[in-house]
Amino acid sequence: MRLHPVYILRLTGLFDGISLLVLLGIAMPLKYIWGINQAVTIVGSLHGGIFSLYALAILYAAIRLQWSLLWSAAAVVVAFVPFGNFVMDGRLKKAQETYSVKPFNHALLVYSIVFFSFFDLFSQLPVMSTFAASVGASSFVVGFVIGLYSLSNTVGNIVSGILTDKAGPFKMLMAGLLLTSAALLLYQFVDQPSFLIFVRIVHGFVAGLIVPAAFTYSANTTVKEQQGKKVAFTGTFVGLAAITGPAFSGIMASKSSVPFVFSCVAALGMVLAVLSAIFLGKFKVTKKEKAAAASHGLGRFFNEGVLKAYGGAFFLMFSQGVIAYLLPLHVQTLGYDSRLSGTLMSAFGIIAVLIFVLPTNRIFDRVAAPITMAIGIGLMGISQLLIGQSETTAVLYIVLGLYGVGFAFLFPSINTMLIRATPAELRGKAYGYFYAFFSLGVVAGSSVLGWLSLGISEGFMFTGIILLVFAAFVAFSKQRERAYH
Known part of the structure; x- marks a missing residue:
């Protein structure tokens, strides 16, 4: 019993x-x-x-x-x-x-896997630089090992997308969860910078296998009328990971050690791997789907909807990179405590999560994705323009709240657009490239501004204008891609 x-x-x-x-x-x-x-x-x-x-x-x-x-x-x-x-x-x-026991809800397990993947990412942010320094890494190597994860993660995203279409999302989910858990345990043995570099390459690559497969599984098992709402709800778990990941690692590392933090994350990954083996194994890619994937050329794959989704992914994370780079400097220049930067970022994350989880998420199935996408990236652009001009705590919170609304509109929109612009048998590859653009956007957001040598206000202004131009392009260009059911 x-x-x-x-x-x-x-x-x-x-x-x-x-x-x-x-x-x-x-x-x-x-x-x-x-x-x-x-x-x-x-x-x-x-x-x-x-x-x-x-x-x-x-x-x-x-x-x-x-x-x-x-x-x-x-x-x-x-x-x-x-x-x-x-x-x-x-x-x-x-x-x-x-309460009676309900049939197992596969979607909740997929949401948990998405949470794990982003929790793994965000839990690294407060501790990786100090951990690298503790094993003897120079200032250059510290920055290098942090960026190296994103680079190898991009490769993992692309490989996952290609293999997901060939072998099915379940096998890639299992491989990603098991290998990522094993890679996290390797930090226990790091005692010199060279081995840390090796671990970061392995960790970034195998972690990149998870997200494209998870989103492909979710998209291929959702009816068309609920895709926007489901993607928005998935965004809730991304937001929760962004809020809880840094806090968890910061607190746990101060009481134990960084390798112990990663071991805890690895344990979560192993549990999810076991649950996936039990409950998700029934989803198989059929021979018909494999044949269809092989027959579809790049011309059918790279349509206007896909390219807009990729552009939205890139500029969303470009904007995030700018926020991460300039907001702490702006807060410091205004004379406020550095902790304000963290609470401001948490504030925009909380606003986004509320829009994802509340009945407001229905808008993504009732309004065309290009419209909500243009609204989202437009609000983010306006927020970027206003951040550089904001000088009080209250105004900064209001502006970052507006930024959170824009983020909440943009994330589900680009996912929904990608789903509806690609056939199911090519969706793994589509998501692989999609999250590769995510990773590239983060790197470009901070590096481009550094290369242009723009000041804080000029950097926010430059980013805001770029986002508004892209929003106008999305809003006024005609959507001609074919929708796949």
């Missing part, structure tokens, strides 16, 4: 609550009163392991019961409150009687 997901959640929650009380009530007094440091080390490690199982139980319950996100949020919050798990247990016991 299978255990009910709520029963599993209750059981792991009780163990998590007990371990938290032991940590706070026994281990910490032993350390801070009697000087026994090992108590916190041992109990803290056990509590971390139990919490990881509890988090997986929350995810499993959410997938199998399809309940409100409020249940999952509450389950996470009580884990940090003494006796919170015990109070929650009573509520869960009643919920167990009202």
